[in-house]
Amino acid sequence: MPEVRIIAKNFMDMVASMPAIKLDKLYQNGFICEAILRSLPPLAKKYVLQLLHIDGPVPAKLLAEWVLPDGLSKHKVAIDRLVQLRVFVEAFDNRKNEKTYQVNSTYQKSLQNLLVHGGTLPRESMPSNITVRLPTLEDLETYALEQWECFLLQLISPSHVDKTLNISSSLMKVFQRRLLSQRDREAPKLTESGFQFLLWYIIREYITNSEERGVDAGDLISFMLELSFHVIGEAYNINTLTEFQRNIIKDLADLGLVKLQQGRKESWFIPTKLATNLSVSMTESSSRKEGFVVVETNFRVYAYSTSKLHCEILRLFSRVEYQLPNLIVGAITKESLYNAFDNGITADQIVSFLRQNAHPRVAQRVPAVPENVTDQIRLWESDLNRVEMTEAYYYDEFPSRDVFEGACDCAREWSGLLWEDSKKMHLVVKSEVHTYVRDFLRRQK
């Protein structure tokens, strides 16, 4: 069994966790094969390409020979990932007594096809004489961001929202529940600009929730991946979608992934950048957006932004003092940080958010955020961790020194000894170890 742990942090992990039959069906779609290929680690990509046109199984030893000794760990990770995604099929050759690998035949055929013939979308973009008033790429991007922020605002603080969305309230509740519980356990990162990491959480919830609504997760994933290969800004006719796909498109429009428009006779949808980023791993997504936060050494924060969402985020850990038409001014204080820590946000998250969203003017400076600010944030966090509590048992009134020493040794063996005072013969042990020490003392009697 491969040893790589799967934490569904992106689309590909989710695909990897699907059962084998569903995966084979997914691999009939060339675009999904391409998306999977792109998500692999670099060595794995190379192996797929090399074995793409080889029909029979290849001994594992041969594959290992291609790598230098330094690269063996990477080689292992690559192979494990390939087997996990069922791109490589592992087999055991009993005659030669060795392990072999072979590319999954469905995957192989689809990818070969893609290489030679190129991928064709199931729909073509509509001619421009019908699609009037097509938004420009910048308009589309602002639209997508607006929709997404509106959706997020509704999640975080429903009272602040101007317009309501079409997503059913039950679905919103599901999102809210999961999001809030996430903050306690995994504590989402405030790092990626524009909260695009949340996009993945939301999409994941949407997919896992789909089964309950009677929608097949496999079909949903393949439609979304297909959508990610459409061209941004091009209009596609709605009547090329199936009934099932039409329902999904409406939900996606609320999230800002597509823009719906109505012509005189027909209606169409236009994919935005958020849609095309679906298949791309988080590291490659366009996190090249401009930063907007300036942090000064006197702990003041100036954010050149008009977005309500940015204001809310800053409110999470700093005291927002006033808001100008293009500027939000605040200060990082002990109280505001204590507030944030109580909500489960860690100092590292705050610091990385500030670093990643640093205004271009300060971004070139090393470090982008002044050290005294980052150090102080961390110090304040450790303030809350000064006292550590462990459940323990306290022993007193030992009959003799030997018994006391014996009890100490017993506790030490189980690594449960927390504190001892040999002069007064007092002992404190962890509660897990208490039973062992008690049994030891009983035996002494």
Place this chain on the structure above:
Amino acid sequence: MTTSAPSKNYADDVSLLVVTLDTNPFFWSSFPFHFSEFLSQVLAFLNSILLLGQLNQVVVIATGCNSCSYVYDSASDKNHASTNGTMPAIYSNLLHNLDEFVAKDQQLTTPHHKPGTIPSSLLSGALSMALCYIQRAFRSGPMHPQPRILCLQGSTDGPEQYVAIMNAIFSAQRSVVPVDSCFIGSNNSAFLQQASYITGGIYYRPPQMEGLFQYLSTVFATDLHSREFLRLPKSLGVDFRASCFCHKQTIDMGYVCSVCLSIFCEHHDKCSTCR
């Protein structure tokens, strides 16, 4: 106090591959393997590079006898419109531009061409154009793909291009751009061997042309990051012979200017390069 590592905003293996494609008609007319078959394998290879990553870029420069020209740029906007369903955009665009280029190249007169020898292709021009494109990519911002050059060459070296090629090689070395060479001609190319050796690229002569795609995808598709971990072909010996600066002929022994190190085959009182 633990400091968080900066998160990687860019995957390790994003590549910009600039390919110089030898279109010398004199070479191809006498070569047993047909140009169209060669091209179809190369196109499949280029397509596979684009397949591997959304941000990978491919640029193709055609190397003719008299001129060189850019025939394909995957980052250009003109590509999207021309998918006609049966071929990917890369095929139709590239083929169209290549046709135009070959026709134009034929019409230009050959500057100097010794009778009886096959004229060489303008590798120096192609390398210079490739390096210019790469410099522009470097200046496009803090995040840029890792560039490398791949020379698909069959024609023999033209000694008259020695100085220009060496300048291009050193410039590539300075900008840390590896020059890979896939040489399909009969004898080894000294220029390309030197290029790959000096810049840290790979020089390889595929033994069988029918399997060209497999050789290309095994050896030349490797991105720069993964090359540190893989066993790749190493050249056994490099032909370091130079050409003299006055007659442009390959020489083994000659005279060297002590100031600028230019090479001459006969004794001169004054060095023509630095005086």
